[in-house]
Amino acid sequence: MESNRQRKVAQIIQEDMAEIFRKQASESQQSSFLVSVSDVKVTPDLGIAKIYLSIFPAELRKPIMKEINENNAFYRNYLGQKMSKQVRIIPQLVFYIDTSLDDVERIEKELRGEGDNPIL
DSSP, X not given: OOOHHHHHHHHHHHHHHHHHHHHHHHHOXXXXXXXXXXXXXXXXXXXXXXXXXXXXXXXXXXXXXXXXXXTHHHHHHHHXXXXXXXXXXXXXXXXXXXXXXXXXXXXXXXXXXXXXXXXX
């Protein structure tokens, strides 16, 4: 079960990461894309933060995730500057793609009979 401290640290990380992704998307010269932080889970020792990202459009997921993972140290440093007064140790960041919205869309299509494998 998550402690109050874990929830508070996760919320701070989620807000700060959403802010930096929003800034990066607006400054980017690439095609338009959206990165949103759907969830953050922090380990009980606050040493690791698992950050779940929704990336749209879907065809840009792999290159954007590759870039995010390559810039992991930058994001951790950014969090360190923002969170230095609230935590003693800045957690290691681990990024995951959140596909839950894709799963919901796929299930809805199948229920309407529009999917690849219509329910008989």
